[in-house]
Amino acid sequence: MSLKDIIGDSEVCRQIEALKDNRRLPHAVILESRDTTQANAAAKELAKISVCSSSGKRPCGKCLNCVKAEEDIHPDIYKVKITDKKQAVGVGEIRNLISDCYIKPNEAASKVYIISDKMTAEAQNALLKILEEPPQNVRFIITCESSTTVLKTVLSRSTLFKLSAEQIKSADELDKKAEELAVEIANVIPQNTEMPLLSSLSKLGKDKALAQKVFEKISLFVSIALEEKFIPTGKQPPHIRELARVLRKKSLVSLLDVTAQAQKMLAQNCNMNLLATWYCAKIRQSRH
Numbered sequence: 181m182s183l184k185d186i187i188g189d190s191e192v193c194r195q196i197e198a199l200k201d202n203r204r205l206p207h208a209v210i211l212e213s214r215d216t217t218q219a220n221a222a223a224k225e226l227a228k229i230s231v232c233s234s235s236g237k238r239p240c241g242k243c244l245n246c247v248k249a250e251e252d253i254h255p256d257i258y259k260v261k262i263t264d265k266k267q268a269v270g271v272g273e274i275r276n277l278i279s280d281c282y283i284k285p286n287e288a289a290s291k292v293y294i295i296s297d298k299m300t301a302e303a304q305n306a307l308l309k310i311l312e313e314p315p316q317n318v319r320f321i322i323t324c325e326s327s328t329t330v331l332k333t334v335l336s337r338s339t340l341f342k343l344s345a346e347q348i349k350s351a352d353e354l355d356k357k358a359e360e361l362a363v364e365i366a367n368v369i370p371q372n373t374e375m376p377l378l379s380s381l382s383k384l385g386k387d388k389a390l391a392q393k394v395f396e397k398i399s400l401f402v403s404i405a406l407e408e409k410f411i412p413t414g415k416q417p418p419h420i421r422e423l424a425r426v427l428r429k430k431s432l433v434s435l436l437d438v439t440a441q442a443q444k445m446l447a448q449n450c451n452m453n454l455l456a457t458w459y460c461a462k463i464r465q466s467r468h
């Protein structure tokens with residue numbers, strides 16, 4: 181799984197990718213996400229980047245460091261865990277971490293400490309000392325549901341990445357969401373009123389990867405509707421049958437054209453609000 185699969189094709193993902201490409205992964209990273217599975221997966225991926233021994237793209241996923249990291253058995257990736265039956269990581273655990281982080285890594289070029297459980301204020305203050313003067317080749321990854329639980333002093337010494345729980349996590353999820361939205365849009369196109377169409381298009385938000393997928397699917401629906409218009413089978417799903425029934429061949433052809441243009445605009449990084457308005461107007465025009 182790549183970082184993009186975990187946190188979506190977002191601005192945050194691009195920021196992390198950029199740091200990674202420059203080999204400038206910060207020594208302390210805070211990953212904020214309401215989705216703890218997402219945060220843990222992202223932490224694992226960042227840890228992998230730190231230990232990977234490839235001279236090319238990291239993580240390579242193939243070197244022994246990557247393989248061990250993937251299996252959660254890398255000796256240089258430490259997960260700071262709550263000991264005893266406590267509610268949060270205490271100062272004791274952080275002290276252990278601090279004395280450990282001056283010891284050279286076992287196998288990789290750097291050591292990574294992942295702290296996923298809440299820390300007490302004392303623990304955070306203890307950690308702060310090491311964040312102010314971190315030993316070389318040591319990285320800290322802190323995950324949290326909300327960065328409000330992290331002391332400001334710790335935040336100021338770290339790089340915060342806010343991963344959104346709403347963000348689409350995998351290719352399958354993206355495909356599923358795109359299918360739902362494309363069907364919704366295909367259903368409102370024959371109504372020939374602007375508001376429902378604009379409202380459905382607004383659900384794309386600023387997610388260009390999602391928009392691209394949605395337009396791909398609309399193109400497919402319209403192509404099938406065109407075929408259905410020539411040789412009706414009556415076997416297509418309702419949204420396609422309705423497109424074929426209500427729209428003339430000419431309108432369907434121009435709808436295909438407009439959708440292809442929308443995809444091109446997306447590839448050129450256009451403004452999403454403008455694209456939605458433009459698409460809506462073009463669809464109305466294609467009806468005449």
Ligand SMILES: [Zn+2]
Nearest residue numbers: 232240243246
């Ligand atoms: Zn590797």
